[in-house]
Amino acid sequence: MSDLRKEGVALQPALAAAPVDRRSVVSVFSRLRTADGQSNPLLLYAKLRAMGDVVPAPWGGHLVTSYGLCHQLLRSRSWRVPDSAWRARQDDAARWNTSASRQMGGTLPMLNPPDHTRVRRSVGNVFDRNSLAGMRTSVERTTHRLLDRFEEELAYGPADFCALVSEELPIITIGEWLQIPRADHAFLRSLTHDQVYTQELFPTPSQLALSEESSRQLHEYFTALVKERRRRPGNDPVSAWLRVWDAQEPDREAADGAVYSLALFMLLAALETTSHVLSGTVRLLLEHPRQLNWLRVHPEQLPDAIDEALRYDAPIHMISRVAPEETELAGVTVRKNEMVQLMAGAAHHDPAHYAAPETFDIRRRPAHLGFGGGIHFCLGNALARMEADCLLTALLERLPGLRIGGSPRWEPRVAFRRLITLPVVRV
Ligand code: HEM
DSSP: OOHHHHTTOOOOOOOOOOOOOHHHHHHHHHHHTSHHHHHOOHHHHHHHHHHOSEEEOTTSSEEEOOHHHHHHHHHOSSOBOOOHHHHHHOSOHHHHSSHHHHHHHTSGGGOOTTHHHHHHHHHOSTTSHHHHHHHHHHHHHHHHHHHHHHHHHHTTSOEEHIIIIITHHHHHHHHHHHTOOGGGHHHHHHHHHHHGGGGSSSOOHHHHHHHHHHHHHHHHHHHHHHHHHHHSOOSSHHHHHHHHHHHHOSOHHHHHHHHHHHHHHHHHHHSHHHHHHHHHHHHHHHHOHHHHHHHHHOGGGHHHHHHHHHHHTOSBOOEEEEOSSOEEETTEEEOTTOEEEEOHHHHTTOTTTSSSTTSOOTTOOOOOOTTOOGGGOOTTHHHHHHHHHHHHHHHHHHOOSEEEOSOOEEOSOSSBOOEEEOEEEEO
16 A cells, blocks of 8 residues: 555546656657746646656656645655665766765755754744844845846846846845855855756756865855854854754764754755746746736735746746655556656646646735645745745835846756846836
């Protein structure tokens, strides 16, 4: 009996699984991996969903394309994340046993219980209502400063919203929270762009090399940061985590290692994802001017618009899970320890779950998988929402008459969406 059934999770009825032609999956992925494919992946996702709810992946493992199954697996208590032990068992050492992969294996989203439970508890309620209220004034101040510069640039023609605003706000916000010197922000942001390749599904050897080097530098940076906070503890999250870990972990080195992984992952988790929500929401609203005008009159509906943008074009389109035992999913056998990729981007446009899924509709109020689900549900979701709310509120108030002023460009990646440029003009 599968674990999902033991847990009483109602599995979707097994659809008759027609054999899938591997070449057609390869063809969809090779197009998804291009900048062109990323500019509109919806057609490609529709092709993938048409192949089945569970599609064998040509490189091994499976893809889960339906909303229902993605949702169930995220919330399952028995499905696992690919932790260090899983990585160490893989034959493809060049992919899974690099130091970048081992570094990821130690971070919170790559831990399974009981380690996950212990580490997640140690983080504390860092983004609760009070903490966010305390951060909001500073995020608002930063937003207005960034928009001042954006407005100046707009006076001369198209201005790149990504470079001037959406790439800046998240690093300044998380940098101030972690109390990282301003002078290091650009360096750290550039390292995170390179590090992400190790979290992609098919990194090329040169991307893996970039990722290795950035992981080494991130390791150096955050090890030094933890050491420094040990020497001079302050009123900051890293010092707070050191106090928590010292109280529960007699081995000082292990405590430092746990705090290092937390600080590192908070930075990695907070940058590209939040930048994408900021630029992606602005792009979608500029492409739908009637909804943008409606929002100007109903700014209290901004949170709904942000949720619809998270559904329509979430920053993370694939989430990995590992089967705890041999299991049947929608008529397809998944072997024990096999990896499945939850295709959140495809699931967000599943017509079995959403009416008219390809329509961007800010009044939809959708449930979505943008922040994951279950025990790994995004710890920073409230912070990301607050940044998006501050920025969009200020944009609506300050800058009417914006239009897209050139072709947006996307990074040719599949799992982590990244809008590189969004040229905007003022008319
Ligand atoms: C819009 C921006 C963001 C999006 C779309 C996002 C998305 C996600 C998703 C999908 C997961 C689950 C991964 C999985 O199940 O394997 C996750 C986990 C996580 N996120 Fe976010 N994230 C965002 C912003 C942030 C921010 C700003 C922070 C922290 C400052 C953060 C910290 C985390 C952490 C620590 C986890 C791991 C939680 C765990 O495993 O228990 N995220 N995020």
